[in-house]
Amino acid sequence: MGPADTASLEDLLERSALGDAGAFRAVYERAAPRLFAALVRMLKRQELAEDVLQEVFVSVWRKANEYRRERGKALTWLLSIARYRALDVLRRTTRLVSVDNLSPDSMPGHEPDPLAVTAGDQDARSLARCMGELSADHQRAIRLAYLDGYSHTEIATSLHTPLGTVKSWIRRGLRALKKCLEG
Amino acid sequence: MNYDDPQTLDLVAREYVLGTLRGAARRRFARLVHTSPQAARAVAAWEETLAPLSHELEARMPPRRVWKNIERATGLAGSKQRLWDRREVWQALAAGLAVVALLLGVRIVTEEPRLVPETLVAIVADEADTPLWLIRGDPGRAELRINALQSNVPPAGRDFELWMLPDDGTAPVSLGLLPASGAVTRDLDAARLAVLTATSTLAVSLEPAGGSLTGAPTGPVLYTAPLVRGG
Numbered sequence: 001m002g003p004a005d006t007a008s009l010e011d012l013l014e015r016s017a018l019g020d021a022g023a024f025r026a027v028y029e030r031a032a033p034r035l036f037a038a039l040v041r042m043l044k045r046q047e048l049a050e051d052v053l054q055e056v057f058v059s060v061w062r063k064a065n066e067y068r069r070e071r072g073k074a075l076t077w078l079l080s081i082a083r084y085r086a087l088d089v090l091r092r093t094t095r096l097v098s099v100d101n102l103s104p105d106s107m108p109g110h111e112p113d114p115l116a117v118t119a120g121d122q123d124a125r126s127l128a129r130c131m132g133e134l135s136a137d138h139q140r141a142i143r144l145a146y147l148d149g150y151s152h153t154e155i156a157t158s159l160h161t162p163l164g165t166v167k168s169w170i171r172r173g174l175r176a177l178k179k180c181l182e183g
Numbered sequence: 184m185n186y187d188d189p190q191t192l193d194l195v196a197r198e199y200v201l202g203t204l205r206g207a208a209r210r211r212f213a214r215l216v217h218t219s220p221q222a223a224r225a226v227a228a229w230e231e232t233l234a235p236l237s238h239e240l241e242a243r244m245p246p247r248r249v250w251k252n253i254e255r256a257t258g259l260a261g262s263k264q265r266l267w268d269r270r271e272v273w274q275a276l277a278a279g280l281a282v283v284a285l286l287l288g289v290r291i292v293t294e295e296p297r298l299v300p301e302t303l304v305a306i307v308a309d310e311a312d313t314p315l316w317l318i319r320g321d322p323g324r325a326e327l328r329i330n331a332l333q334s335n336v337p338p339a340g341r342d343f344e345l346w347m348l349p350d351d352g353t354a355p356v357s358l359g360l361l362p363a364s365g366a367v368t369r370d371l372d373a374a375r376l377a378v379l380t381a382t383s384t385l386a387v388s389l390e391p392a393g394g395s396l397t398g399a400p401t402g403p404v405l406y407t408a409p410l411v412r413g414g
Contacts, residue, residue: 024257024259025250028250032244033243033244033245034242036242036243037240037241038240040243047339050248050339053245053249054256058257071224071227072231073231075234076230076231077230079234079237084213091206128238131236145201145203147236147240151202151203170201174201177232178232
C-alpha cells in the first residue's frame, strides 16, 4: 500500500482538497466507520444513515479545502458535518420519543463500559473520566442530546422529567465537564 | 441575542454543537459561524471537547454500496479506468455506435424495404463524462435496448428511471427503470414509439423503488442525454 497508510487524517484531508482521489478514498476508509456509527445512532435507521453518509462525503470532496488544521482535528471536522446534517434531517422527520426506542446505552443502568473507551486516544480517556464524575442524570441528558440528537423537549419526554430540569442538567453538566477537562 | 458577549456566544455555541439549539435560532447561528471568526472558534472548541463522546460508539463499517455511490456522485468512479475519464474516448465511442446504428439501419432496409427505419442512440453519462448506460431505440422492431456500461447501483430503496422529454415540451414519458448492470430489451408500445420519434432528449431521475407512482418524475433529475438519430 501507499503512503496513505502512515499519513494522518489531517494530511489526507488536505490532499483530498487538492483533488487527490486516493487520499479521499483513504479519508473515507478511516473516518466513515466512525461517522456511520454516529449517524445510525442519531437517525435510528440504517438506510437513512447510508444516504446521509453518502451526502456528507460527496460534500466533503467538494469542500475539503474549507478544513483548517489549526481549528481542530480532521475527524472532529468530519463528524461535525455529519452530525449537523443528521440534525437537519431529524428536524424534518417527526419522531415518537418513548422509553421503548431509547438505545440500550442511554437507558438507566446501562452506562458505557469505561474500558471500551480507554482504547481511544488521550482526549477520549479524559472525557470518559470527566463524564464519570457527573451525576447519572446529567450524563444521560448529555448523551441523549449529543449522541441521539434529541431536543430538550424530547429528552424531557423520554426521561419523564420537566423541561426546566433537563435544561439545567445539561447546563450544569456541561459546565462541570468543561471545568474538569480544563483542570 | 447579543453574540458580542463572549459568555453568551459560548453558551449558544455549546447548544449548537450539542444539537439542542433548534429551528430559526440554529439556522441564524449557523450563518454567523460562517461570517464570525469568534463564533467559529467557540464552536470549534466545543466540537473538540464533545467529539470524544462519539468514541463511546462502536465503529461500524458502512456497506460497500455507499462508497460506490460516492464515487459515482463525485465523478471518481472512472479513476481506475483511465480510458473512461477521457471525453474524446466516449465521444469516439458514441460516434462509433452511431455508425453501427447506421449499418443496422441499412441492414433493416434491405430486409424490410418498405420501412424507413431510424435507430436512436443515447449515452447517459455522469458529470465526469463516465458513460453509465447505452440506450438504443429501434422503431423498426418496436424495441428499446438498454446496456449498463458499469455497475450503477441506486441508493437503498430507490431506482433510476428513464424518461423521454418530448421536443414539443409536453410532459415526460417513462421508458421504465434502468438496470443496475447487464442489458435489458423491452417492447415499445405504439404510444411510446410515437413519442420516441419526436424526442431529442432523455432524462434519468431518482425515484422510489419500483419507479414513480405518479407517471411523472418525482425525484431529482440526475442526468440528461441527447438522443441521436443513427440511421
